[in-house]
Amino acid sequence: MNSLASKCPVSERTRGHENVEWQTAYSYHLTDDNRNLPRVLLVGDSICNACQAGVRNALEGTANVSFWVSSCRVTSANYLKLLSLRFSEARFGVIHFNNGLHSLLTSTDDWAAELQSALSLMRSARSHGPKSSGAHRRRLPTRRKTKRPRS
Amino acid sequence: MVEELGGITTDALFALLDPLDRTSHWTDTYHHTPETVAIEAAHVATAVVAAIGRAVVEPDGDGS
Numbered sequence: 487m488n489s490l491a492s493k494c495p496v497s498e499r500t501r502g503h504e505n506v507e508w509q510t511a512y513s514y515h516l517t518d519d520n521r522n523l524p525r526v527l528l529v530g531d532s533i534c535n536a537c538q539a540g541v542r543n544a545l546e547g548t549a550n551v552s553f554w555v556s557s558c559r560v561t562s563a564n565y566l567k568l569l570s571l572r573f574s575e576a577r578f579g580v581i582h583f584n585n586g587l588h589s590l591l592t593s594t595d596d597w598a599a600e601l602q603s604a605l606s607l608m609r610s611a612r613s614h615g616p617k618s619s620g621a622h623r624r625r626l627p628t629r630r631k632t633k634r635p636r637s
Numbered sequence: 638m639v640e641e642l643g644g645i646t647t648d649a650l651f652a653l654l655d656p657l658d659r660t661s662h663w664t665d666t667y668h669h670t671p672e673t674v675a676i677e678a679a680h681v682a683t684a685v686v687a688a689i690g691r692a693v694v695e696p697d698g699d700g701s
Contacts, residue, residue, distance in 0.1 A: 524689050528681070532668065540678025541685065549689055580688040582681060584650065587667055605645055627655040629663035 504588070509556035509568070510535065513576065514542070520550060524579035527572060528553040534584050552576065559588040560600035566607055573611040581608055646691075648684040650677065 515521050526549045528534050528541060535555040542551040554572045558565050573581075583604070589597045654662070654669075654677065662673040669677065 526685050526689070533677075536669065536674045537678040537681060540675055541682045544679060544682035545685060548686065551685075580685050582648065582685055582688075584648075584681075608645070627651055629659045629666045 504557055507557045509554070509558065511552070511554040511572065513550075513552040515550040516576075520547070523547075524549045525576050526551045526580045526582065527576075527578040528555075528582045528584070529569070529572065530555050530582075530584040531557065531559075531587055533587065549579070552578075557588055559585060559592065559597075560604045561589060561592045561596055565600070566603060569604060569607055573607070578611070581611070583608070646684075646688060648681065650680060653677070653680050 515523065526541075526545065528538050528551060530553070532555065534553065538551065538553040538555070542553075545551050552572075552575075554568075556568070558568060562568075586597075654673070657673065662670055664670055
């Protein structure tokens, strides 16, 4: 068990809190003339937060881009509940998921198992709303070169 | 650019960013320079547009 997890163990497969946990969510064009455009949800961390404006601007007039960015990771307590909350707020045509860097200290096996739960939730959201396409990114490279994460 | 993982399309952002020089494209261990963020945003936007093309989207009249 890593030092972060030992601070706030919740369950065998759940990572404890970081010292600061944060979330930000924005949705756009909920009522105006663009409201019927396809909806896109970006799910991620600070990396996603940095690029969401660029994505949103690039897709202006093509799709309505919402985003939920946070320090939460698939092994966080209540992660699936939080993700479900985002999915429940609109029907998304595309969900882009890029949330791995906060899991760097998580055991790969635990992370992989919880990632599958998140993907299952995406599939469920897709099957209960208009057909959606999930675009998923496991995690990004860091400044220090590391091996590509395994599939 | 994309691959399939368990029925989910994977946007290969790692493959896009990993070859880049760490000194000129990263501001710290994890975060990128504004120029790199723009590259990433353009890549994500392209992937999303492609995904929209594959999705059958039937928005409601109320936009939900």
